Amino acid sequence: MQRIFLFFFFCILFNHDCTAQDTLILNGQPKWEKSFDIADYCFIYQEMGDTALSFEAVKNQIFVPYRNEWRQQKTSNKPLIIQWKKFIVRNISVKDTVNLSISTVHYFTRLYVGNQLIARSGAYETRGFIPPGTNFAYERGRLPVVVPPQTTTTFWLRTEDRQNQLIGPVIFLETKFSGMVEEQRNVFGARYLFLLLAAMAGCFFFIGIYAAYNYYLYRQVSFIWYISYTIAAFFSCLHWMDIRLGMAMFSPLLHDIIFSVFVYLIPILYSFFIGSMLQLNKYFKKGWLLVKILALVCFVQMILQLLEVQFGWFPFNSNYYGIILTPFAIIILNIFLGILTVKSQDPVKWFLFGGIVSLLILWCLPLLKLYAPPVNMNYEIFLIINFPIVFLMMGLVIEAICFSFALTYRSNLVLLEKNKLQANYNLQLQAALHQRTTELEAQNKLVEAQKIQQVATAFEHKIAETEMIALRAQMNPHFIFNCLNSIKLYTLENDSLTASEYLTKFSQLIRLVLENSRSEKVTLQKELETLKLYIELEAMRFKDKVKYKINVLPHIDQQYIEIPPLLLQPYVENAIWHGLMHKPEGGNISIDISQPTEFLLHIEISDDGIGREMARVHKSKSATRQKSFGLKMTSERLDAINHIYQTKTEVKIDDLTDEDGNATGTKVIIEIPL
Numbered sequence: 001m002q003r004i005f006l007f008f009f010f011c012i013l014f015n016h017d018c019t020a021q022d023t024l025i026l027n028g029q030p031k032w033e034k035s036f037d038i039a040d041y042c043f044i045y046q047e048m049g050d051t052a053l054s055f056e057a058v059k060n061q062i063f064v065p066y067r068n069e070w071r072q073q074k075t076s077n078k079p080l081i082i083q084w085k086k087f088i089v090r091n092i093s094v095k096d097t098v099n100l101s102i103s104t105v106h107y108f109t110r111l112y113v114g115n116q117l118i119a120r121s122g123a124y125e126t127r128g129f130i131p132p133g134t135n136f137a138y139e140r141g142r143l144p145v146v147v148p149p150q151t152t153t154t155f156w157l158r159t160e161d162r163q164n165q166l167i168g169p170v171i172f173l174e175t176k177f178s179g180m181v182e183e184q185r186n187v188f189g190a191r192y193l194f195l196l197l198a199a200m201a202g203c204f205f206f207i208g209i210y211a212a213y214n215y216y217l218y219r220q221v222s223f224i225w226y227i228s229y230t231i232a233a234f235f236s237c238l239h240w241m242d243i244r245l246g247m248a249m250f251s252p253l254l255h256d257i258i259f260s261v262f263v264y265l266i267p268i269l270y271s272f273f274i275g276s277m278l279q280l281n282k283y284f285k286k287g288w289l290l291v292k293i294l295a296l297v298c299f300v301q302m303i304l305q306l307l308e309v310q311f312g313w314f315p316f317n318s319n320y321y322g323i324i325l326t327p328f329a330i331i332i333l334n335i336f337l338g339i340l341t342v343k344s345q346d347p348v349k350w351f352l353f354g355g356i357v358s359l360l361i362l363w364c365l366p367l368l369k370l371y372a373p374p375v376n377m378n379y380e381i382f383l384i385i386n387f388p389i390v391f392l393m394m395g396l397v398i399e400a401i402c403f404s405f406a407l408t409y410r411s412n413l414v415l416l417e418k419n420k421l422q423a424n425y426n427l428q429l430q431a432a433l434h435q436r437t438t439e440l441e442a443q444n445k446l447v448e449a450q451k452i453q454q455v456a457t458a459f460e461h462k463i464a465e466t467e468m469i470a471l472r473a474q475m476n477p478h479f480i481f482n483c484l485n486s487i488k489l490y491t492l493e494n495d496s497l498t499a500s501e502y503l504t505k506f507s508q509l510i511r512l513v514l515e516n517s518r519s520e521k522v523t524l525q526k527e528l529e530t531l532k533l534y535i536e537l538e539a540m541r542f543k544d545k546v547k548y549k550i551n552v553l554p555h556i557d558q559q560y561i562e563i564p565p566l567l568l569q570p571y572v573e574n575a576i577w578h579g580l581m582h583k584p585e586g587g588n589i590s591i592d593i594s595q596p597t598e599f600l601l602h603i604e605i606s607d608d609g610i611g612r613e614m615a616r617v618h619k620s621k622s623a624t625r626q627k628s629f630g631l632k633m634t635s636e637r638l639d640a641i642n643h644i645y646q647t648k649t650e651v652k653i654d655d656l657t658d659e660d661g662n663a664t665g666t667k668v669i670i671e672i673p674l
Contacts, residue, residue, distance in 0.1 A: 023088045023152065024173075028096030035103055035172035035182050038087055042066035042171055047082040050318055055112055055156070058084050066171070078163065079308045079321045085157040085171060091147040098147040101179060102157065103172045105246075111143040112156040119143045122160070123243060124252040145173060162259075162309070163322050185379075190245055192380040193387060197241045200397045204234035207400050214407060218414065225273035226403060232269060233396045236262040240389045253310075260309045264302035266396070267330045268295045270403070274337055274352050277406060278344045287340045294336065297329040334360050347413065348406040355402030362395030480510065489541065502540050509533040516565035524593070524601075525558035531568050535589065538576050545586025546576055552593045561601060563672055564641055570634040571605045571651075571668045579609015579666055582618055587665075603670040611655055611663025647673040 024041045043063035047053055053061075063086050091098045102111065108122040121143055147153045157171070174182060208230035215223035239258040242249045250258070271291055275281060280288040305325055308314045314321055334356055341353045366388035377385075384390055487506060490499035512530045516522045528550060539546040552558060572589060580587040592604045610618075638649050649672050656665040 023090050025090045025092060026098050026147070028091065028093030028149075029098055030100075030175060032175050032178045033181065034178050035174045036178075037170065038173050039066050039171055042085050042087045045084045045086075047084075048078075050078075052082060055115070055117075055158075058156070058158075078318045079312075079314060081161045081163065083159050083161075085159070086154065087157075087171075088152060088154045089145060089147045090152040091149055093149050095149050097149060098145070100145040100147075100173045100175060101142040102145055102155075103142055103174045103179060103182065104157075104159070104170075106159040106161050108160040109143060110158040112158070113153060123246075124255065142174070142179065163325075189379045190383055193383050193390070194241070194245055196384060196390065197237060197244075197393065200393045201234055201237040201241065203397050204230050204237060204400060207404050208234060210404065211407065214411060218411065220276075222273055222276035222410075223407070225269055225276055226407065229266060229269035229273055229403075230400055232262045232266045233393075233400060236266065237393050237396075240393065244387060244389070256309045257306070260306040261302055263327075264298040264305075264330070267333055268298050270399070271295050271333060271337060273403065274341065274356075277348060277352065277410065278341065278346050280340055280344075283344065284340050287336070290336060291333065291340070294329050294333040298333065301325050301327075301329065331360075348410050351402045351406035351409060355399035355406075358398040358402065359395035362391045362398070366391050498540060502537060505533055505537050505540075509537065513566070519565060521562040522565045523559055524552075524556070524561040524563060527563055527565065527568060528552070528558070528591075528593075530566070531572060531591070534569055535572060535576075538573075542576075542581070542586065545583075546580055546589065547586070548589040548591065550591045550593075553595065556593060556595050556601075561595075561674060563601065564637060567634065567637070567672075568603065568605065568670070571670070575605060575607040575609060575666060575668070578615045579607045579611065582610050582614065599674045601672040601674055603672070605668040605670070606656070606665060608656075608665040611657075612653075612666060613655075613663055649673065 022041075024038055030036075042065075044066045045058065045061045045063045047058075061084075063084070066085060089098065089100075106122050107124045109120065110117060111119040143157070145155060172182075208227055211223050211227045211230060214220075215227065235258055238249060239255060239262070241247060242255070272295070275288060275291060280291065301324070304314065308321065316324060338353055338356045338360075341349045341356065487499060487502055490496075490502055509530065512526065512533065516526060516530060532548075532550065535546065535548045539548070568591070572591070575589055580589070587608045590604075590606045592606070594602045596602055609615075635651075638651065641647065642649055649670070652669040654667045654669065655663060656667055658664050
């Protein structure tokens with residue numbers, strides 16, 4: 001990017017060629033009403049070496065006419081442009097002293113008379129200089145030209161400027177009056193320029209505030225890049241206002257930093273802003289890589305310029321300073337960003353593309369020199385048009401506004417999408433709420449039904465338990481009745497020894513029956529112990545005609561397995577009274593207990609009695625009564641147990657026969673789930 005011409009004064013251009021004169025002759029203090037252009041009286045020499053020359057060395061150099069030779073002279077590409085202007089003033093007055101000043105603005109200026117430095121000034125000068133022995137107060141930008149009566153004085157003006165910010169071939173002498181007039185004219189004439197630059201700085205400031213507020217709302221990375229971009233543009237605009245209008249807002253150090261850094265930093269920042277907005281790293285990976293490479297080149301150029309401006313160090317040949325720092329990377333970066341923006345599918349791309357194109361057009365417009373302002377143009381308008389930085393700042397403002405439109409449009413899209421998602425979410429919530437309500441209603445009905453079922457089950461369970469207690473209460477007297485009958489028989493037979501033995505076993509049986517009848521379940525060991533006592537009592541009653549055998553497999557844990565109490569006794573009693581009582585020789589009862597699975601107990605009660613058919617033939621009333629009473633209670637107990645414990649205790653009775661089909665006994669099979 002071409003550096004911008006710096007000047008505070010109105011440039012009066014002469015288009016005719018003339019030969020530089022050696023001496024400007026004045027007759028005392030002139031009464032000029034406006035500044036006097038002394039370009040035709042000046043000679044110029046430009047330093048081309050790498051090391052600045054001393055004043056003594058410069059005086060021996062060849063100076064050329066300032067006006068005629070300037071347009072043909074080619075400036076170097078070095079970082080600093082150091083020029084010397086020489087002019088001679090003769091005062092032919094006898095008594096009047098000439099008190100004038102040089103009106104010019106450069107980065108640094110030095111004025112020599114004879115062999116002495118008499119004044120220094122410049123836009124970057126930190127303090128003024130008052131020559132010894134004088135009371136003349138000099139303002140920044142003006143250097144004293146004092147010529148005593150009848151004296152000829154040679155002045156040497158040294159100017160130092162940045163690359164491509166060289167002031168044109170103008171140099172003026174002013175009186176106090178003409179200086180005040182010119183300054184007033186310049187200040188008044190620059191009011192539109194000031195308002196325009198101030199308005200653009202205000203745009204950057206308020207757009208940055210708006211971006212900061214949006215970042216607070218949305219927390220998106222693109223707002224960070226945009227805020228940084230607007231801040232850099234804001235300070236850059238203030239920098240050029242300070243340089244152009246002499247407002248003294250920044251120190252020379254800050255001017256150097258802003259000038260060196262922000263020229264390259266601004267395109268880097270808005271490149272990353274555009275990349276973040278359009279997600280170029282996701283959709284254009286190779287293109288985004290090239291953007292980062294170009295941004296890196298800009299960053300390197302920024303560092304090189306900052307090092308040279310601040311420390312005077314440049315790592316390459318200083319003759320290539322202007323070439324190396326040519327803003328080709330910025331131009332290519334903007335063009336390539338425009339291409340990627342157009343190829344993007346994001347709806348905000350046209351706002352971004354409009355900003356890039358606006359900046360490129362307004363930036364390059366002054367460089368193309370398509371328009372030459374007429375001589376009679378309004379002075380205020382001329383100052384604006386003749387200050388190229390206005391176009392650059394205006395391009396940045398339009399770009400920033402377009403980018404803010406893109407952010408606003410993106411925020412609106414995000415809001416619409418958020419509202420759409422919220423609406424869909426509300427519909428989903430309503431559907432989920434309706435479904436959940438339906439499920440809860442169904443679940444409540446199910447829970448209510450389950451509660452009713454639980455209450456009914458608990459009630460039935462309570463009834464079943466009550467029935468079992470009643471059945472056990474019925475079975476205990478039944479046992480006692482049968483045993484007392486046996487004791488009665490021995491007493492009637494006067495067999496006191498047997499009756500005593502019988503009574504002893506009977507008492508043991510009664511104790512076990514009473515203990516077991518209070519429990520819902522007893523161990524298999526206690527059940528078999530009770531059953532053994534009962535069979536022995538019945539065997540004594542029938543004169544040892546009843547023999548029995550209880551077989552329990554070794555792996556069965558009799559102390560761990562539990563079954564309902566007095567469950568087996570009715571079937572053994574029925575076998576004795578039903579099958580063995582009518583055989584003269586008696587018979588055998590076999591009780592076999594096995595555990596085919598972990599949760600199933602298998603019991604077989606076998607006898608070799610007369611069988612069920614012969615029992616019906618005999619129709620023994622006592623047996624029938626005992627059978628029906630005991631088996632009926634046992635059947636009712638099994639039904640209650642199955643209901644309470646949700647089990648399926650099964651009882652199966654088989655008739656045993658021989659090969660000829662004759663009855664040989666009965667087998668009762670009981671399967672008890674554990």
